[in-house]
Amino acid sequence: MKKSVALTLLSLTAGLLLSACGNNEQPATEAASQPAAARKVVVGLDDNFPPMGFRDEQNKLVGFDIDLAREAATRLGVDVEFRPIEWSAKEAELNSGRIDVLWNGLTITEERKQHIGFTSPYMENHQAIVVAANSPINTKADLAGKVVGVQEGSSAVQAVEKEAEITAALKELKKFGDNVTALMDLSAGRLDAVVLDEVVGRYYIAKRADEYRVLEDHFGAEEYGVGTAKENTELLAKLEEALNAMKQDGSAARISEQWFGKNIVK
Secondary structure, three states: OHHHHHHHHHHHHHHHHHHHHHHHHHHHHHHHHHHHHHOEEEEEEOOEEOOOEEEOOOOOEEOHHHHHHHHHHHHHOOEEEEEEOOHHHHHHHHHHOOOOEEOOOOEOOHHHHOOEEEOOOOEEEEEEEEEEOOOOOOOHHHHOOOEEEEEOOOHHHHHHHHOHHHHHHOOEEEEEOOHHHHHHHHHOOOOOEEEEEHHHHHHHHHHOOOOEEEEEEEEEEEEEOOEEEOOOHHHHHHHHHHHHHHHHOOHHHHHHHHHHOOOOEO
């Protein structure tokens, strides 16, 4: 009986030891997995918004914001994954945790601030006025009696129409399906000017500097920032720090000049 009891006790003791080892292993496994998850940041974007983020001829994601995000990820020591999303559902994608960051020409607004945490602005975008390189137009006032092109449904339409006096003085505010067609009409002399996002305008102008120029005058400004879920304050602070360092050491300016031919980083 004593031998049997001793064996039973030994068996129970071994079971308890194994159980204890198992309990110790689980947190260790979980702890090991946490840094791996933190080593990647998922960036949500619209992959049809040149030059901020779009697909090139090889279907590779490229763009100004793509390059900025890659540089920031390198500085943070993390991998970055770019995930195209339905832009109209961007806040739901962010707050569900399917993406960590919105970085794609995201305009900072008071309404969005209620649901998204924003970095400080890294770019100020204007509704720019683009004219032919040899055009006599130099100010908004010079648009009186002229034919001006805009992309239908774009913020450029509201920006121009908001200035009622300027709009009334135009010969025509002509709407196009896209900015590229409008710029082609400008080159052909069928338009006197085109109003569009400065980031888009400078992208095309950098490719054809001899054809176009951007006026100092514009139809309003907006600011771009990087967005995170409001509760993800740690990631937001790290992105803010990385962006500030990129501005200070000239990296952001270098990337801007590659895409726009000019430093337009704020």
